[in-house]
Amino acid sequence: MRKRLLFNIFILITSISSAQLYEAGVFLGGSNYIGDIGSEYYIQPNRIAIGGVAKFNYTPRITFRATGLYTRLSDNDSRAQSSVRQDRGLQFRNSILEAALGVEFSFFKYSLNKTGFTQAPYIIAQVGAVNYSTIGPDGGKKRTTSVVFPIGLGYKMKLMENVGIALETSFRYTFKDVIDGNNHEIDDSRFTFGNPNSDDWYVFTGITIVYAFGRPGCYTGAF
Template sequence: MNAQINELGVFIGGSNFIGDVGKTNYVSPNEIALGVLYKWNKSPRHSYRFSYTQSTISGNDLDSEVLARNSRGYQFKNSIKEFSAGMEFNFFDFNLHEILQRKITPYVYTGISYFIYDELYVINGETEKDYTASTFAIPMIVGVKSNVFENFVLGIEVGARYTFTDNLDGSLPKNQNLAPLQFGNINSKDWYVFTGITLTYTFTEKPCYCAN
């Protein structure tokens, strides 16, 4: 049997917001995102993945190609601190015990994310903080990775998060006293996207071949 392999590393990239303020592009990083991640490879095809990522997300109506947003001129910034856990699936076998052989595979990841953010509201054209809140999101990540060096794996990925809130941008404050300040599409939730690279270091015991 082969021993299981652990990976520990970092995520470096950018973030962008999809909601009621700013651009409508799905992938358009405009803020720096940084994180750490750990993977427990259970087989060459799947691994358990845990991560922490933080970033600022922002939007500015003046950057939008939508005329109504451009003329409205709202803008916001919010902080995201995300904890995520789930399963990563490889399209091809990614057996890191074969250290002398270069491996490359596309992969997908999903699970559950819990993140901390600020509840915002917009008054007189200015975005203000109400209080700090938290909620869940569903991460959907696609990427490509390769063991570029012995004990190091490099990945490139894009990951969208469907959140359980519609107020990352101040458009739908939970505070009922601020209900008259709501704007935008109240029937859709906000999204944020992390795009970047991962670099992980692999460590484990040597493969063990046991007698029958």
Template sequence: MKKILVLFFCLVFQNILTAQINEIGVFLGGSNFIGDVGKTNYIAPNELAFGILYKWNKSPRHSYRFSYMQSTITGNDLDSEIPGRNLRGYKFKNNIKEFSAGMEFNFFDFNLHETLKKKLTPYVYTGLTYFAYDELYVINGQTRKDYTEGTFAIPMIVGVKSNIFDHIVLGFEVGARYTFTDNLDGSLPKNENLAPLQFGNINSKDWYVFTGFTLTYTFTEKPCYCAE
């Protein structure tokens, strides 16, 4: 009877135990901006981006993910292929500091307790991001800071990852953030006194993109499998 009870509890909790593994690590890559100033390329990193992240792998197919990342984003009309922007010649620099929480989904099983087996899977991530940035405005062709503000964004990340060594996972990802502001570039300042300085498409929000590598370390006790 005792052996039967032990076997029963092992079978019931096996999936939970194998899923509870932690990952902590870093992100390093680049950022680019998509908006009313500068280039319109979707993926064209031109500034350094870095951060830290933590994952709790709830199952081999999905994880809860939390991260902090930061970067400077820039745009220069002289780099654009749009003639109107070239003639205008505006440029800006803004500072992004973001906190993000959400769910990461693996296309294939990614059971990191099977340490002797190499795993490879594409993945997607989404959730909710809150970030701080500078409210900007443009006057006489010069971009200036008004004050520091914060707002939300929706992250949309695609990537691929593999456990390259025991306890080490390397990933590469591209992550676009759809923001709830149209003033990362100074085109639509919130300050009502600066309303006459607005320009660009006021019906389209700004985006910024982080592209780079993640390197995480996995840690937890391996599950106790019952002997046959």
């Protein structure tokens, strides 16, 4: 009985391991900021964003993913919808470098190698670190790193043999109100603007193009 149990566990493990499919590729798109300066729209890319993505398809619906993204985040009150911001005339620019790990959950079963399952909408949940410039106590700039939690939606499909493409949008809540040059601890109107209780967000919107490699995902018994 024990030998049979061990044999079944071995078969299960080898079936899962043989079902894995790896993907690696690029992210190309845009970024926008949500905060105290500029446009009040949530999704309005105005700067180029680039990066890389790696995926490990654990099951037909669960994918572990890692991303690295870069952009020159910026906004200007001239793009604002409110006359108050337009009259104020503030602007900022900040280099953003982000690395994150997490899960991609498909609403439907998905596989680049299985006919009838080559497209699916999905949600993203990740945790990561973001590096950016802040204003120090003396008014000078310095680089700092903090935690960020990317969440988003996407739609992926097969583009050609072993190549997939996806359109996705993901939001980041920063838990900080400093990405736009704010520092409410400084007694200087240049660095104390907006609502101190409203933290900054930023958004990436674009496409990912990935190449699938490794053993084709058979997902024994999963389809």
